[in-house]
Amino acid sequence: MRSKRIMALALLSISLLSVGCGKKESAGAKDSATPSSVESGTTLAETSKEAEAAKDTLEGVVLDASMNGFTLQNKDLGLVYVETGEDAAEKPDLSKLANGFTPGEGVKLLGKMDGQNFSLSAAADQATALGDRDALYTVGQALFAVRDKNVQALAELAQYPLYLGIESGNEIDSKDELMRKYTAEQIFTEEFTNSVLHCDLLNLREAGGNLVVSVDGGKPNLIFTKTDAGYRLSAINVTK
Incomplete structure (x- = not known):
């Protein structure tokens, strides 16, 4: 047991x-x-x-905008069109834009650069040094004219007499005179076009009532002078 x-x-x-x-x-x-x-x-x-780090950033000033996209001026790339509508690669986050894509305002973009195409992921407001939306819009219209080699569009933004710096320099008394005497080939040279389109528009500042639009603040350039009607094109310096 x-x-x-x-x-x-x-x-x-x-x-x-x-x-x-x-x-x-x-x-x-x-x-x-x-x-x-x-x-x-x-x-x-x-x-x-x-x-996140693999994404590209792009800063600049909005020149025009529509429901499907906008054109950005960037000092490195010049004028870049970015799609935001149905044809865009993805629906971007625009919650950090107070007024959407507004011509004359600065923006910072996040996305991916593929050649000359930028796929937008997100955007935020970016302050401009000038802080004058109307002035930057006017300059933007001139940049479109330079890109398109459109003498008439550039002439309509000017005040007269207009200084035209080609070799010795001349004063032009009217839009008709500018269009009659000078061709697009004479004005829109490669050096002039590159200098103007690759200006740092985001950091453009006024100096003595003038805005000097060029890649380095020198010539070739476009000069806009402040008037009672806003900034008007006062000089086109094609040569250095």
Whole structure:
């Protein structure tokens, strides 16, 4: 009888020991899973940061805008058209734009540059040094005229007499005279066009009532002078 009781106690001890081992193993399995979960979260965070860093940023001034896109002036790329409508690669986040894409206002874009095409992901307002939306809009119209080599469009933005710096320089008394005496080839030279289109419009500042539009503040350039009717084109310096 006594031997049976001893055997029963022995079996009970073995059973309890097996249960205890099982609990320890489960806790160990739980502990080993924790570092893996933390590591996975860290990896996801790093991946997100890397994806964000892989995007390109583009800063500049909006020159015109429509429901489907807008034209941005950027000092490195010149004039860039960015799609925002149905043809856009993705629907961009525009929540950080107070007034949407407004001509004459600065913006900072986040997206991806592919050749001359920019796929927009998000946009935010960017302050301009000039802080004059109307003036920057006027300058933007001149940049379109230069890009399109349109003498008439440029002439309509001018006040007369207009100074035309080609070689020795001349004063032009009217829009008709400018269009009659000078061709697009004479005015829109490669050097002049590149200098004007690649100006830093975002950081353009007034100096003595004038705005000097060029890549480095020198010639070739366009000069706009402040008048009672706003800024008007007062000089076209084609040569240095």
